[in-house]
Amino acid sequence: MKHQQRTQRDLTRLNAIVLGxxxxxxxxxxxxxxxxxxxHLLSLVQAAYGWLGQHPWGLVPWAILLVLMALMIGHWVKxxxxxxxxxxxxxxxxxxxxxxxxxxxxxxKKFVSGILGIGSGLFLGREGPSIQLGGTxxxxxxxxxxxxxxxxxxxxxxxxxxxxxxxxxxxxxxxxFILEEVYHNFSTLVWLTSLTSAVVxxxxxxxxxxxxxxLHIVYRQALPLKYYGLLLLLGIGLGGLGYGYQWxxxxxxxxxxxxxxxxxxxxxxxxxxxxIPVGLWWPITLGGGNQLIVQFAQQTPLLVPLIGYFILRxxxxxxxxxxxxxxxxxxxxxxxxxxxxxxxARCFVAVGWLPTMYVANFMIYAMAGYFAGISKxxxxxxxxxxxxxxxxxxxxxxxxxxxxxxxxxxxxxGAPIYEAMLQxxxxxxxxxxxxxxxxxxxxxxxxxxxxxxxxxxxxxxxxTLLVGIRRGERQVIPxxxxxxxxxxxxxxxxxxxxxxxxxxxxxxxxxxSTQPSD
Numbered sequence: 001m002k003h004q005q006r007t008q009r010d011l012t013r014l015n016a017i018v019l020g021x022x023x024x025x026x027x028x029x030x031x032x033x034x035x036x037x038x039x040h041l042l043s044l045v046q047a048a049y050g051w052l053g054q055h056p057w058g059l060v061p062w063a064i065l066l067v068l069m070a071l072m073i074g075h076w077v078k079x080x081x082x083x084x085x086x087x088x089x090x091x092x093x094x095x096x097x098x099x100x101x102x103x104x105x106x107x108x109k110k111f112v113s114g115i116l117g118i119g120s121g122l123f124l125g126r127e128g129p130s131i132q133l134g135g136t137x138x139x140x141x142x143x144x145x146x147x148x149x150x151x152x153x154x155x156x157x158x159x160x161x162x163x164x165x166x167x168x169x170x171x172x173x174x175x176x177f178i179l180e181e182v183y184h185n186f187s188t189l190v191w192l193t194s195l196t197s198a199v200v201x202x203x204x205x206x207x208x209x210x211x212x213x214x215l216h217i218v219y220r221q222a223l224p225l226k227y228y229g230l231l232l233l234l235g236i237g238l239g240g241l242g243y244g245y246q247w248x249x250x251x252x253x254x255x256x257x258x259x260x261x262x263x264x265x266x267x268x269x270x271x272x273x274x275x276i277p278v279g280l281w282w283p284i285t286l287g288g289g290n291q292l293i294v295q296f297a298q299q300t301p302l303l304v305p306l307i308g309y310f311i312l313r314x315x316x317x318x319x320x321x322x323x324x325x326x327x328x329x330x331x332x333x334x335x336x337x338x339x340x341x342x343x344x345a346r347c348f349v350a351v352g353w354l355p356t357m358y359v360a361n362f363m364i365y366a367m368a369g370y371f372a373g374i375s376k377x378x379x380x381x382x383x384x385x386x387x388x389x390x391x392x393x394x395x396x397x398x399x400x401x402x403x404x405x406x407x408x409x410x411x412x413x414g415a416p417i418y419e420a421m422l423q424x425x426x427x428x429x430x431x432x433x434x435x436x437x438x439x440x441x442x443x444x445x446x447x448x449x450x451x452x453x454x455x456x457x458x459x460x461x462x463x464t465l466l467v468g469i470r471r472g473e474r475q476v477i478p479x480x481x482x483x484x485x486x487x488x489x490x491x492x493x494x495x496x497x498x499x500x501x502x503x504x505x506x507x508x509x510x511x512x513s514t515q516p517s518d
């Protein structure tokens with residue numbers, strides 16, 4: 001009997017690897033094509049702005065073309081609202097049971113509109129859309145294979161991991177981002193499938209773009225320990241400004257809503273017109289910002305121009321994203337972080353605290369710190385920058401800056417940006433006692449309200465059945481006397497359409513419960 005159980009468990013994991021390979025292949029092809037077209041289109045647009053600078057008469061037809069593109073994308077957004085914005089909250093909502101959508105309209109509309117928006121030079125990132133494209137491709141494969149419930153979610157998570165991997169050539173960070181920030185589930189099948197799909201997608205991407213890291217920054221040497229005190233100042237500054245970025249980004253959509261003369265689906269006309277002067281005067285800043293990061297790391301401008309570039313990137317990236325156009329904030333956040341690192345390093349150089357040769361180093365550290373603070377995913381930030389830059393020598397300073405920035409945002413009351421975006425999209429769910437049964441996994445973290453409580457003492461949501469508790473490598477069959485512990489994962493059966501309600505109720509119960517007194 002034990003031998004049969006072991007064989008079945010091995011086959012389950014082997015099946016997960018096979019599914020991961022399948023998802024990674026298709027998602028890698030779609031996302032790599034998406035990335036390739038954007039890069040070529042952005043190069044053409046930058047050349048077009050160089051030509052328009054010499055032939056101003058072409059600005060009128062160019063503006064008309066951009067407005068027509070904005071109107072077309074706005075029409076698609078109205079038809080299919082799930083293509084709006086980054087796409088990461090949509091995938092997170094799918095995995096949590098908060099929302100769902102038909103895969104084919106989202107796939108082709110997000111693909112085309114993302115290319116038009118990002119390729120036109122708007123300050124939007126391709127990484128969020130790549131995650132949604134990968135997850136949507138996986139959703140389509142799951143539908144074709146007849147998968148539902150947990151197997152469908154497993155494929156969507158692996159597709160999202162493959163999408164980020166193909167966008168950044170960072171398979172390890174992509175897997176961790178899905179586990180840490182999107183799915184919030186570290187079970188064996190989830191990470192195994194996600195890692196496999198990420199590696200396969202990365203292989204596809206490397207075949208197209210080569211092995212050079214996305215942000216290949218040349219630096220002279222690692223930062224000596226005597227300058228680590230400056231990293232603390234840098235992390236605090238990044239955390240404070242990261243909280244400011246969160247505050248603005250989560251409210252800019254409301255500010256657009258005050259423009260009553262413009263239908264909401266056509267808010268994209270504003271950034272499409274504002275990008276014209278940006279392209280004419282600062283063409284290097286167009287797009288997500290990876291070109292700017294690499295160039296400034298090689299030849300860093302002086303302090304005042306750096307501050308100007310940061311203000312421009314900050315303001316126009318929030319304008320671009322807040323309009324609801326399909327495009328993300330992932331790479332724009334890294335670009336802002338690199339600029340802040342250069343600004344901080346220039347300030348330290350000016351007062352004699354830091355040699356000029358370490359400016360590029362501070363750009364690398366600040367990318368991780370700014371992203372760690374805003375997303376509140378420090379492990380992902382550290383690994384992501386490590387893989388994107390292509391060196392392991394920065395692990396210690398990256399960790400220092402990421403931790404300090406994370407704690408700073410946490411003290412200020414900042415929430416994970418993508419989770420906060422999801423909360424703006426969903427409404428309180430209602431109990432639904434219909435549809436097939438499904439399993440919900442709910443983790444209990446350290447310090448959570450459910451930890452230390454007996455099963456019998458909790459007011460469980462209706463139409464739920466606690467069937468198991470995953471505790472380390474073993475599974476506990478619960479009864480009324482079972483005490484829940486931090487680190488447990490609750491395995492709950494409920495109706496498939498009731499998952500969102502149950503998750504919201506458990507989250508409220510977890511937050512409102514108090515630890516029993518000793």
